Amino acid sequence: MALIEIKGLTKDYGRGDREVRALRGVDLSVEAGEIFGVIGLSGAGKSTLIRCLNRLETPGSGTVTVDGRLLTGLNEAELRLARQEMGMIFQHFNLLSSRTVTGNVAFPMEIAGRGSGEIKPRVAELLDLVGLRDKAQVYPAQLSGGQKQRVGIARALANSPKILLCDEATSALDPQTTQSILALIQDIKERLGLTVVLITHEMRVITEICDRVAVMEDGLIVESGPVIEVFTRPRHPTTRAFVESVISREDSSRKWGYQPRGTLARILFIGPAAGEPVISRLVRLFKVEANILQGDIGHLQGQPFGVILIDLVGEPAARRQALDYLESLNLPVELLEGAA
Amino acid sequence: MFTTPNLLTMLWASSLDSLYMVSISIAVTILLGIPLGVVLVVTRPGHIMETVWLNKILGFVVNFTRSIPFLIFMVFIGPITKKMVGTSIGPTAVIVPLSLAAAMLMSRMAETSLLEVPTGLIEAAQAYGASKRQIIWHVLLPEARSGLILSATTLIITLIGFSAMAGAIGGGGLGDLAIRYGYQRYMPDVMWVCVLLLYVVVQAIQYTGEFLAKKFSRR
Structure with missing residues (x-):
């Protein structure tokens, strides 16, 4: 059984004419050890969805099962204990302004009733993990956005949770800081064997670190699967x-x-073939010339991935052969003009 | 300076009366007003201990009390005062209406400060499994403390102002002295000394309050 199982989840806000159906029957399962991303535009219901995972929102109907425990059936005391086993980070960090960095990281442990003898070394360890040892006695107001989120992450990990929930955790950060926070999330996930559920409206976040993705729209999941598959x-x-x-x-x-x-053809580079000198081979093997008009090669989960637009010039027969060659390499080709 | 030798004694006695009324009232006001402010906040719709009926009743009581001018309020609750402290006149009797009126004001000011705590912080605490009591003690109150200190400062000053009306029910104090001797017996020097003393005290309180609020502000 998956670590997180969501079945038939619904959530309505308001009543009567003003009723908003934030979730309209969501099914989802998250496996242990993966980074699962939920992407959607604002108002798609993704925020409601992640908040149902620790019952910050009470679902209308449906079930949420975490680690074999039916979350939707817990009473308040049980729920509080269950929440202590999940960490959460937020778009606006939500750090306590009246406490230092150390005080913020210690907070969940104090809540869980741990003694100061246990808290102190753990805080030091967590601050090392997120690279903020030198900021231990500083107040959040003196930190940059990226540093605040690092504190948020350290705080979320304080009680050694199995699951980390990220609610638009990088949406308030600049691209460079986003990158470093994502790298940190990936790193701690590997090191601590966490399962991460994140929601975002930025595709870059999904391609950067997610294993699987669900696309949400209007309270429903419209598409989901491994990131490479959904992406290509x-x-x-x-x-x-x-x-x-x-x-x-x-x-x-x-x-x-x-x-x-x-x-005019658009070629999608994905998988092993993307590492090969495909275009130069094409030109050498067939009597065609390839004029590269546009290209964007990046990577997706450590694999090269890109799109190039070429104008394939030559005899129709040669062009057809060239295109067949591309197909044989499993590279998706889209013809835009002048079908061969 | 003074036309009657026992005026210094009277001034001293009046100051002690003022100090007695005000200090006990301050303690009661803060101990009553801040918790009441917390209740006014947490019982609001959508808050951690949503109890709409309680919120409405408390809101009504607070507004009702605050709408009565203090001079009238003092006389109005005379019977209750008598039941509580055994008398409806004198400095001790003043403490009851003074504390009550000021506590109602304090509760509204505390409510405002507490509402300024971002809801995200409460949510974060909930996400970490904090109980309602922990949210109040570890999130709401510490995060609002700077605002609460400023509210309390304003309140203490208002309270001193209220206490000047204590003479109406024989409470004594500096305000009463200023009216009875300074005004009714045409002794402007008495008036001046009283005003000056009150001014110094109020300034000192305002300064201390602002200093503390700044000291505890981390935003």
């Missing part, structure tokens, strides 16, 4: 829009007035 073969329009936010599929050659001379 998006089925739902919303998913496609998110993918395009990271890798542009727009044909910009038009803008600078390029007139295609042969076949």
